[in-house]
Amino acid sequence: MTGLRPPGVSGLFATIRARAAEVARRATSVRIDPLALERLAAALVADPPAPPAWDPTTHHAGTQRSRLAYVITLDAINFGSGWFPKLTKRAGRSGYFTIAIGLKDRFDDKGPWSATELAALSPLDLARVTGQTLDDPDVVELMALFATALNDLGALLQRRYGGSFAALVEVAGARAERLVQLLAEMPLYRDVSTYDDFEVPFYKRAQITAADLALAFDGDGFGRFEDLAELTLFADNLVPHVLHCENVLHYRPELGERIERGELLASGSREEVEIRAVTLHAVERIVAEIHARGGAATAQLVDMTLWLRGQRPESKARPRHRTRCTYY
Numbered sequence: 001m002t003g004l005r006p007p008g009v010s011g012l013f014a015t016i017r018a019r020a021a022e023v024a025r026r027a028t029s030v031r032i033d034p035l036a037l038e039r040l041a042a043a044l045v046a047d048p049p050a051p052p053a054w055d056p057t058t059h060h061a062g063t064q065r066s067r068l069a070y071v072i073t074l075d076a077i078n079f080g081s082g083w084f085p086k087l088t089k090r091a092g093r094s095g096y097f098t099i100a101i102g103l104k105d106r107f108d109d110k111g112p113w114s115a116t117e118l119a120a121l122s123p124l125d126l127a128r129v130t131g132q133t134l135d136d137p138d139v140v141e142l143m144a145l146f147a148t149a150l151n152d153l154g155a156l157l158q159r160r161y162g163g164s165f166a167a168l169v170e171v172a173g174a175r176a177e178r179l180v181q182l183l184a185e186m187p188l189y190r191d192v193s194t195y196d197d198f199e200v201p202f203y204k205r206a207q208i209t210a211a212d213l214a215l216a217f218d219g220d221g222f223g224r225f226e227d228l229a230e231l232t233l234f235a236d237n238l239v240p241h242v243l244h245c246e247n248v249l250h251y252r253p254e255l256g257e258r259i260e261r262g263e264l265l266a267s268g269s270r271e272e273v274e275i276r277a278v279t280l281h282a283v284e285r286i287v288a289e290i291h292a293r294g295g296a297a298t299a300q301l302v303d304m305t306l307w308l309r310g311q312r313p314e315s316k317a318r319p320r321h322r323t324r325c326t327y328y
Contacts, residue, residue, distance in 0.1 A: 011230075012203075017232060026196065027277075029255045030252070031249070031278070032278060032281070040248055041293065042289075052215060059100055062107060068213070070103065072169075073118070074099070075212060080095065080142050081237050083139070083141070088131055088132055102129050102130040105129075113154075115157035116154065118150045120154070121154075123144045126143045127143045174226050179206070179225070189203070189205055191204055193267075202327065210231065213225075229298050236276075237275075239307055240320070245314075248282055264323060272323050280299075283299050283302050283306075287299055287302060
């Protein structure tokens with residue numbers, strides 16, 4: 001795997017890593033199997049994945065400005081996995097790709113929403129774009145959250161950046177950490193849980209926005225971030241599932257049974273925080289193991305690799321944990 005994580009990382013991303021490591025040390029419901037982790041790292045060194053690329057069949061390409069708006073708009077609603085079983089999905093597509101392609105079609109046809117338009121979107125508007133009906137109250141709930149997220153984005157752009165997506169990214173000054181902090185001014189981006197006596201930040205959607213911009217612009221222009229390699233895992237419910245399928249993560253039997261039954265885990269509950277944090281720490285250990293074996297990796301690239309594995313039929317055939325929140 002290409003790309004190296006620089007030594008001596010400090011700041012927000014170091015805090016995320018340190019807090020996840022402490023959760024992993026204390027965890028009672030989730031544990032890491034070191035031998036399985038080593039086997040997975042060895043497999044990634046032996047068969048490194050191809051570098052990811054922006055896929056114009058599933059994501060809007062357009063002009064640079066419209067692509068920028070698309071990435072930020074998409075990642076503002078890049079959550080809802082706890083509701084995805086209730087969505088009407090495109091043929092052969094996951095919940096995420098149903099949303100991404102629906103938004104792509106809107107951008108391809110009519111271009112981006114302006115900040116003013118974003119601030120006024122309704123749940124019905126989002127249902128139309130994503131191909132949903134509002135017959136199910138759970139779908140209504142998700143569409144309302146999508147509308148709130150985009151209303152917040154539009155209001156932030158109007159209030160702080162003259163309605164400009166470009167100005168938001170430019171203020172970040174080519175620093176992913178700064179972009180995360182700017183996005184976290186919006187309530188639905190404040191992805192911080194409490195575990196025992198300390199806070200555990202994840203900032204999944206804010207981090208993935210920087211990663212997606214880098215992907216969409218090939219690391220240049222709006223996608224240039226000097227600290228991109230410092231990003232952590234984008235803690236969601238799919239990468240933990242893949243690591244569980246690979247026997248890298250083991251769940252306490254009672255937790256595994258709840259997941260198998262499709263029982264929702266409460267956002268911020270001890271078990272849910274452990275799943276996300278132990279997964280993040282496991283990916284850090286995978287990165288270190290890859291380096292020790294002479295390979296190169298970042299948490300971001302390992303995340304992307306495992307996330308793509310999660311799209312395989314054998315992965316989808318087994319239940320993953322579901323949580324209803326605005327973080328993933």
